[in-house]
Amino acid sequence: MEQDYINKRITELRIKKGVAEHKMSIELGHSRSYIQSISSGRSFPSMTEFLAICDYLGVTPRDFFDDDISNPPLIREAVDKLKTLSDGDLLLILTMINRLQS
Structure with a gap:
C-alpha cells in the first residue's frame, strides 16, 4: 500500500462527509492548510493524527483501509x-x- 492511497482515501471520505479541507483542518486543531497538504501528498499524518482523522471521519482504521466499503x-x-x-x-x-x- 502506498502513501498515495492514504491521501486519496482521506479525500474520498472527507468528501462523503461533506466537509471542506480547511474546516476539517481547523476542527482537528491545525492550520487551514493541514488536510490540503496531506491530500496533495506534501505531508503525511503521524499515527496519532491518522487516528484523529479516522475518528473525525467516523471510521475505524480497519474501515479506512477497506475500500470495498464506500x-x-x-x-x-x-x-x-x-x-x-x-x-x-x-x-x-x-x-x-x-x-x-x-
Missing part, C-alpha cells in the same frame, strides 16, 4: 442498529437485502 460511517450505523434487533427482525432484514440484490 460509506463506512453509514455501514457502521446500520450494523450498530442491527445488533439491537431480535432474531426474527434480523431474518426479515436479511430477506429484504436478498430481494434488493436480485
Whole structure:
C-alpha cells in the first residue's frame, strides 16, 4: 500500500462527509492548510493524527483501509442498529437485502 492511497482515501471520505479541507483542518486543531497538504501528498499524518482523522471521519482504521466499503460511517450505523434487533427482525432484514440484490 502506498502513501498515495492514504491521501486519496482521506479525500474520498472527507468528501462523503461533506466537509471542506480547511474546516476539517481547523476542527482537528491545525492550520487551514493541514488536510490540503496531506491530500496533495506534501505531508503525511503521524499515527496519532491518522487516528484523529479516522475518528473525525467516523471510521475505524480497519474501515479506512477497506475500500470495498464506500460509506463506512453509514455501514457502521446500520450494523450498530442491527445488533439491537431480535432474531426474527434480523431474518426479515436479511430477506429484504436478498430481494434488493436480485
